[in-house]
Amino acid sequence: MGDTFPEPYQGVPLTTDAVVVKDDSGGLREYPDKLVAGSEELDRDEIRVTALGTGYPARRAQGCAGFMFEFGNGEVIIFDAGAGTNTAFNTLRVPYSKATTIFITHYHLDHIGDLPAYYDFGQSNGRLEPLNIFGPDGVDDDENMEVLVDSLKRFAGWHDHTKLGNLDPRGFEITPHRFTADKAQVVYDENGIKITSFPVPHGIYGAVGYRVEYAGSTVVYAGDCEPSTLTVDNAQNADLLIHEIFNPPETYVEEMGWTELQAKIVAWTKHTSPQAAAKVFEATRPGIAMGFHAIVAPGTPQPILDGVRSGYDGPFTLAQDYTVVNITPSQIVTRSVEVVPWDYVVTDNEYTEKMGGVQADPSVMTGLPQWLEDSVIPVEEIEEFKKQLAEQGIR
């Protein structure tokens, strides 16, 4: 096992074991050193997990929490939607028509802040179906996915009004999916993908982790939590266990001005220290253990690795944004994704056609009151176009 990490942001993942072989009897697929976004098809029995956001708070190098799971059957499921994660998604050449399912582990804003972005950009870039968002019930009656979706739709009230008539109304829909956070239970079972939620301790009641099973492989995303026997119980035989790890308290004191008390309360009693994560990893022995939620900056990864190594000697990766893991029945391969920052978001014309095309009705647009319209500085070509619209009853 390697005991030294490379420095972060060199285009290589922070891992001690880039390739973990499970079974080489059928031969092993060879992967390029980096995944160039949009360039690799998945095998039917493959899962690909891409880190969209791994830190806190969102900085240019790291969004808040979010992971995209792609499955060999063509499905895409997003777990958590922290600030910055949608920006990463937009560079990965996955069309919004596939981003229709999001699971939230808990309602901390660093896990839900980009939901409006997924909603809006999906609306206007090819999603012609409802957005489905799954999440656990919290402590009080108004802490659940139904209330969140209702609030999101109110938040987007003026926005949706302006878009009325420009966009296909099917993209305005959001469907909430509720479940309780008190026990392990199957919350999704479709097309060979089974997702079990399980409770985790994270400050107050109402946070969960997810166990995701597909084609004989298992990925567990424990969300935010203290180390827990519940995670250990529900993460047995995992190929990939994604578990949060906070930096040592000194990092928050020295670099971010937190008091020592505040840093220890947060890093040790709401979250998981590297030494504590080691206990979970040792009790589960996953194919590969992955930490996230730590601040990754020059100098910070090695103390985390050293802490993990205090009690666990198995394969380990500290996630940065764009760390990607391919999981098949034969191997687990960890790399980085190479993206083009200025790439366009992609759309899927075949999907649009299958959905009967974009069905927007411009006659329902509200338009401006006349006095405000009169203030618009005319441009000949555009005035001509507006006149044509008016003749069709569109304003």
Ligand SMILES: [Zn+2]
């Ligand atoms: Zn968090």
Ligand SMILES: [Zn+2]
């Ligand atoms: Zn949290």
